[in-house]
Amino acid sequence: MSLTDLQIKRLKPPNSGQKTYYDPGLPGFGVRVSQGGSKTFVVVYGKNRQRRSLGRYPELSLSEARILAKRAQADIALEGINAKQPLPLISFDLARERFIADSEARTRERTVDEYRRLLYKHFHFKCQLSELTRDSIASCIERLKSTPSEQQHAFVAIRTMMNWCVKRGFLDISPVPHMAFKSKPRERVLCDRELCILWHRADAFGWPFGQIVQLLILTGQRRGEIVGLRCSWIEDQIIRYPAAFVKNRRPHSVPLGNLAMGIVAKIPGDTDLLFPSRLDRDKPFNGFSKSKAVFDRPLDVEPYTLHDLRRTFSSNMAKLGTPIHVTERILNHVSGSISGVAAVYNRHAYIEEMREAYAMYEKHIQEIIGKHGPDVTSAVR
Template identity: 25%
Template sequence: MRHKLSDPFVRSAKAEVGQRLDISDEAQRGLRLRVSPDPSRPDGMRRVWAAEVRVKAGPKRKITLGEYPEMSLAAARNLAAEIRVEARNGIDRIGEAEKARAAKAADEARKVTVRAVLANYIDMNLSQLRSGAERTKQLQAVLSSILDTHITDMNTAFLQAAIDAKAREGKIVMANRLRSAIRAFTKWAWRRGYVAEDIGAKLDKAGDEKARELTLSISEVATIYQACEKLQEPWRSAFRLLVLTGQRRGEILGLQWRDIKENEIELSGSKTKNGKPHITHLTTAAKACFGERGSPDAFIFGSTGGTSNVSHAKKQLDKILGNDFPSWRLHDLRRAMATALAAGGIDERTVDKLLNHGAVGSAPSAVAGVYNRHDRLPERRVALEKWTSMVTGNSAKVLKIHG
């Protein structure tokens, strides 16, 4: 339908229900008025301006200009005339808009780097985990060379190479833990649409893990205890406290002064591996590992309570012990304590309570929490005194050490 449009005509133009009325303006070539029913409008009609042009050496385009009365008839005619001139000169408004959108999308896509996705993962996931700091360190080390590349450039071969490199060092357990950290990250990235597939699901294990068989003897633990004397602080005291208490490395190295009572270490569930509050008796030898008391929030062994230099300190201790000393880990001290106490007549339940063994379960009631924390405290106190005597007493045979 063609008509020389006027404001009265435009205001009165109506379309039947379920239909659209298209009217070409005889005064401005290419201008269209489209009228369609719309119950939300005062008169029940929606009126839209559009321009229809053919781009020079290009496609025919239909371009929406605006709605009446927000855009007047005069404004619609002027804009349609402008677009028509552009089209004759080969300017394609729709094509240019599509190119701009594509360029913007590509630019946004380039911003989704491994660094950005990893930062989101750390903030949304790892920051909530007890092992979050360790996993963050693992992932940052593995991904350091590709942090500023696009997330989709991360591939299975690159990630597998990192796992295999750790395995070639003979660190099968660490390699498998690294694989677990990577797989958790790639699955998270996939489920949130950053990547099209979970490339971590294809990663192979570094190898089968064998249960550690080494159990340090009393003489060997006593030798380690004596060798700590040659370390600098805070490692001298920190490692000695690990020997004397049999507690986990992270729990001892992360101690704050607020955790130390008169004769006990008292940890809340937020500071223990299994989430259960725990009390550890301090023998006279253990109390000697603490210096002058600081503020409640201050860390006892270092300014941050971190374990960043523990590997270096352990290597120094191994050098002091000499090449003839068995290869051992700090965790072996716990096994040595458990074995020696069991052999010395301490019952298994007391040893388990002393080491705060137990699977993570649902949060205990207030009464159960207090009971678990104090269960068998007298027996645990006797066991630790017995262990301290084994390690530091005259009966403890100290092997020859270097340094």
């Protein structure tokens, strides 16, 4: 019978020295228990019966240790497990730099920027990559539990980096632990009065964040699609997003209503980007956290995210009677009402249908601004 986690937990340290308990299910593989109580997985392999330590339990799980043992016994040098070819010494900082540089050559710019932000903001390991433990990474992730979305994004970033390190031969196996996150379904939809409050606050707040909020309210597009918007993509009152820029890698064309076009026309600047970064004019605006905190400070509204404006847009479109396939075309949803084989054969752009939907929606926005405008000042503390 093979070793189990329960058996390993129950192993008692010897009175002196060390004692190795071998796994009957995998000859040559076992766990060594020291006098001090530490438990280390070991494997004996090769013609010369070489012995190698694989890692300590429970930082290295039993199932992962078995994988390493099988690789070592098979002498798979390409996987970096063979004792004759030790892992290269590389610091976490250097591995992070190389991962970012490699990502820049094969991944969208927005994704690389997010990797860079998350990895430099939340992970500060001053050690060799091979010295990283599951506990140290888990501790960094657990510190973010008060911000569930940021926590999950940070976990994905470090997991992606460590998997890359394994593929490059810098690590035998990723030290990132398996973690599960309980995410509450997003269902926040702002009411008409709240939209009116945000609209007037955006008017007073000004460029760039105020206009970003207003375009998010009016267009239903993703946050990144608005801040990354370029003048050269707008022609004949239609935004034509290139496939490389869009999340689902499909070209996306969406018309602008007259109200939205008026906002775009008044945006100042001398770059192709409508909302360039303050520090780098060639990169889009990215100061969301600080700007939104200042923007929301005087508002008497329930907590919301900028993505809630996209959900609110979709909900209002439904309330106004817009056909679902038109709304989904506006939102550029891949798995919508027109998907699969139907999506392959249906190449109709729905530009005119979207234009009509936007005209109806902008009329609705103007009506609620007029209706709730006189009393929104009471919502500003």
